[in-house]
Amino acid sequence: MKLIVTKKRAVIAVAVIALAVALVIVLAAVVPNVVSAVAPNGKTVVIDAGHGGADGGVVGATTGKKESDINLGVAKSLRHFLREAGYSVVMTREKDVDLATDGEDFKRSDMSARKKIIEDAAPDLMVSIHQNFYPLKSVHGAQVFYAATSEVSKGYAERMQEVLNATLDSDRAAKSGDYYVLTATSCPAMLVECGFLSNAKEERLLVTAEYQREVAYSIYTGINAVLFG
Ligand SMILES: [Zn+2]
Structure with missing residues (x-):
């Protein structure tokens, strides 16, 4: 009788230890995610990687690299930085x-189709990512466009241009532009031409993942200045 009780206790002890081990394993798997989860900052940004698929956009003058691929590289890096800071991010495309x-x-x-994604997300800001091209090869730098009909977008674009001029090799002024993605959407919106694929030095940089990350x-940084500055 006593032996059976002891056996029962041993079984219970083993079960308790097994449960404890299982709990530790589950917690070890779950806790790091809980700790690293970023608190939402309440802002939604739509990133529109310009062109893609059958539409490659402009092409690098010396490398032959497609604008659409560079746009997507910058867009994915931007999504990473925004998510790390708690932004909710919607992409118009994630592939070529x-x-x-x-x-x-x-x-x-x-x-x-891009307009529908943007309107459905009703973001605090939409940023369309593009690369520029101009016959005069010396022209370079980042250029921000906004719809002339939106005072809010104009202010946002001017602030973004200031940040890009301060952090990249750029000295340009934000301009109004008659782009569908800007004029057809009702949220604050801007189009960022990250650089010129017609300028040899900028093209060499823009085709690299490192510079795409830098841009x-x-x-x-500009989005933070615009929405929280
Ligand atoms: Zn473009």
Whole structure:
């Protein structure tokens, strides 16, 4: 009888230890995620990586690299920095694809799909990422555009341009631009041309992941200045 009780106790002890071990394993798996989870900062940003898929955008004058790939590289880095800071981020595309569903009217179909993603997200800010090209090869630097119809967007774009001029090799002024992604959306919006693929020095930088990250960090700093500055 006593032996059975002892056996029972031993079984219970083993079960308790097994449970404790299981709990430690589960906690070890869960706790780091809880600790590293970033508190939401209450702001939503849509990042629109310009072009993609059948539409490569402009092409690097010496490297032949597509604008669409550079845009996506910058967009993904920017998403990383924003998420780390607690922003909610929506991307119009995450791969080398276009958003067109109507091959007959490709550009219109692609742009209206982007517009729908932006309008559905109703973000605090939409940033469309592009690369520039100009016949005069000496022209360089980051350039921010806004819709002339939005005073808020104009103020945001001017602040972003200040930050880009201060952090990149750039000395340009924000300009109004008649871009569909800016004029057709109702949220504050800007289009950032990160640099010129027609300028040899800037092209050499823009095709590298390191510089794409650097540009993304500058845009991230600009977004903080715009929404929290
Ligand atoms: Zn473009």
